[in-house]
Amino acid sequence: MKHAGLPIEDLPTPAVLIELDVLGKNISRQAERARAAGVRLRPHAKTHKCPEISRMQLAAGASGLSLAKTSEAEAFAGAGFEDIFLAYPVVGLGKAERLLALADRLRLSVGADSVEGARGLAAPFAAAGRILDVLLKIDCGYHRVGVLPENALEIARRIAEIPGIRLRGIFTHAGHVYHAETPEEVAGIGRHEGETLAAAAGVLRQAGLSIEEVSVGSTPSARHAMRMPGVTECRPGNYVFHDGSQVALGTCGPEDCAMTILATVVSVPAKDRAVVDAGSKTLSQDILRPRPGGHGRILGTASRLVSLSEEHGVASVEPGDSFRVGDRVRILPNHACVVSNLHDRLYGVRGNRVEMELEVAARGRIE
């Protein structure tokens, strides 16, 4: 059943709503920010996984897309996109062969943080007399993947020597910003991210390596990191939708959140408890950062979802709020990116109408 053109109240619940006016504002504001800083914007499409939204981002001035997985790049290649950076240390011969096929169709570059990983990627490219563009991942404090800045030169040199590889640049992701507790801490992490990466680029260039791209990431940190001299590109993703975590971090206000979950109250078993039909299959179990604060705010009320099972969202009903079986509510999710991955479609809405269905074409692309 198609829902475009219908009033929102005709949607079956749970449903993921995207306020198109807010989405448009978020996209143009981020593009303007990158222009003002003089850096390229290469948004991470993991937040929406929708070709339709990537097209809006490119139309507003983005230079290409970031993605994580090989199969996501295949989905976006199928939708006609021509410039993709896989910001992920892709590993494995099967993957390398798929990257070679992708590189026939579009401008592709891939992350790496180890000589072994890069060698594996290079093999089919070298055998075919082709070159794969690689960016070395630097760890600027998140301590997930990436080489430490002090080791970057040695690893970069060894990767640059691998036949079939061109070391095109370096990149980082300050994921630890999501644990920051104040806007000042967010800004400090962002500046450190940009400075660390620019300094690493300087060291590599001094040693004779050609580093074209110096790329920073994350919605909270990017606006600070992109202003550091030497940074050439930013890769925020979440900004298209924002979410409860961004509001808690001070990255945006509640009015900047484009994604809400439309849900139905299915049970009110006690005065202080109401249960909606959106559980972890819709919202995920991702908790609110930086402060634990439940699983989603019920908009227009003081109540929150305090626990989730797969099909149930349990709200603790605050004094002054009341819910009845059959009521429809909207929930502000903690983490928009994981919500997109749980759904085949999002509903683009304006006012009380569903304007478009957005296919989450790269949903569940885990490989």
Place this chain on the structure above:
Amino acid sequence: MKHAGLPIEDLPTPAVLIELDVLGKNISRQAERARAAGVRLRPHAKTHKCPEISRMQLAAGASGLSLAKTSEAEAFAGAGFEDIFLAYPVVGLGKAERLLALADRLRLSVGADSVEGARGLAAPFAAAGRILDVLLKIDCGYHRVGVLPENALEIARRIAEIPGIRLRGIFTHAGHVYHAETPEEVAGIGRHEGETLAAAAGVLRQAGLSIEEVSVGSTPSARHAMRMPGVTECRPGNYVFHDGSQVALGTCGPEDCAMTILATVVSVPAKDRAVVDAGSKTLSQDILRPRPGGHGRILGTASRLVSLSEEHGVASVEPGDSFRVGDRVRILPNHACVVSNLHDRLYGVRGNRVEMELEVAARGRIE
């Protein structure tokens, strides 16, 4: 690309593997347990969402399926299943109309825990001169949805009077068993679940209501609850696969877990840290119950995933373990049901070969 017949090492990662021998044993053991207790077995198919596995359960003696959502029932109806219980308080006119269409195709019954909810379901049935079978949900201590035993008679009477409804039975789910800390506590919760429900059935029958079905649920509690006099049916789901949470609860041993995640080590950025390509998009963020214990054990090692982001699983490498980029590992997930919902297919394996691809036909059916 089809993978049936190939060796496991040819699978792209991450991939969800199902050991078919373990699956078969789990299915026949549960069927035997229900037969021995003299109750019907109506497994909850949410754990796998695969018609192929439900067929194995029916072949072993199950009397029908349990599901939660209307759209899941539609998926299984499309695959030819003829007896479905929606163990969920379905609410909403659109849903009621879809249930009416489903009731044309199969034997359907639906949960309810409120008069308002049941009225909404009944309306299109009454208008069409049809009858919907409803089971009243009783809260036996989980405190999620369901009416308290002391209120059951009043609500049951009012639901039974609604035109278009036949009150066929009562059901419960002792979800609090997942917070138990010892096998004795699990057994106690199971016995209480069965006794509470059987006692409620007695009260309703004494008041003249016809209660055919007295149905209990949950893999840890079912084996205890189903032995209580008066229980007629059990609805465990997780037992087909089991998982880290069941091992921690003592419901099964590690050798009874059919589902593992095949993943590749993509980065070893420090001696004590290795990162695999399976993150929350594969494993979910569900934590280990009853004790917090990371996001999944790496089999054959002492190491565990200690944090997940969407595409990264970060392992804390224990002394004696070592990982190299490119290594393939198997991970025991905390919660099998949510893993199935994140994937389009599971790989049924025997020994080192992929024997079949199992389509997760009801994946992402949230409505």
